[in-house]
Amino acid sequence: MRIGILGAGRMADALGTQWARAGHELMVSGRAPEKAAALAERIGPAARVGTFREAATFGDAVLLAIRDDGVQDVLAAAGAADGTLQGRVLVDCTNPVVPEKLTLKTAGGPSMAERVAAATRAHVVKAFNLCHEDVWRMTPPVFDGVKLAVPLCGDDPDALALVRTLVTGLGCEPIDGGALERAALLEATAAFMIGLWFSGANAQAVIPPLKYAFGAH
Template identity: 65%
Template sequence: MRIGILGTGGMANALGERWARAGHAVLVGGRDAGRATALAGRIGGLAGTLPEAVAHGTDAVLLAVPHAAADGVVSGLSGALEGRTLIDCTNPVGPGFVLETRGGPSAAERVAAAAPGARVVKAFNLCHESVWRMTPPVFDGRPLAVPLCGDDATALDTVRRLVRDLGCEPFDGGGLARAGLLEATAAFLIGLWVGEGVDAQAIAPPLEYAGTR
């Protein structure tokens, strides 16, 4: 696949490197040409501007910029994103692990509104970048599950393939209207992991005990 990456931070590095190793053609786009070139060199990809990353990403574009910058970046590229599969991995989590979008549209829905022609899928927002660098992310013999929220069947199929290329298992999280639940889950889990030092996996019973008995 041809994948464009918007951003030069940790998530762009981790996911871009894994996809490049899987044989995909990755182009890193950034506002700072030096940072984009350095990251592309580390992951084995190409470097360019943000518009060049969108032009390159005919199969998928990863939005990997800070949440506060996401809407502005996407709105500036709105026309070029027409028809593109746009993967939103951002987290609107503020100080105190509070969801910054509470009471309004989710971050993913705001991204979709900023680029109405894009096919937005929310994914990869539940784990720290270090997890995505694992080859593969498997714990006690069980591959990491990656929930996806989106409305376009073709875009979801593309992202499922990219999830499997990481050695993970894609899960259907519902339409984009449910992306806010996924973002809230991230805020809650990050607060437990980082703020409290809690093993958050322990809060949920195994599937066979999850229903009413």
């Protein structure tokens, strides 16, 4: 698979490196061309560097892996207004979180994923936003014998099927999170869980295992 990556930060590094190891071909782009070039070199022969517009039109899927406050500028540089991303599979792993308060910047309005969809007319799938980048560097992310589950929110069946292959390629388990309108819930979950982790709480213990979801029987 050919994957364009908008961003050259830590999430782009973590996911891009794993996808390259899985045999995918990558194009990395960033606001600092030298940083993007360094990331492509670090990933290896499967990666090359390009502009945002080139990465947006590179192949089968596009990963949006930048800070939320840079989304609109990067999409503009990628040519979203010209239709470069229209109809493409776009994976959104951004988290519009207020760092100091760990609340959502998008509270009361469309989710970041829905805003990206409106700006690009792409088939957006919200995914990979619930874990620190170093979790994605694990090969594979398995905890106490259980694969990491990755919720996906999106509206297009083909886009969801493609992203499921990217999830399974990391050794994780894709799970259906519902339509793209539910991406707001996924983004809120990230904000809430980040707050728990920073407080030192075991967020995994907040909910019971599936067999006890409705109590003991």
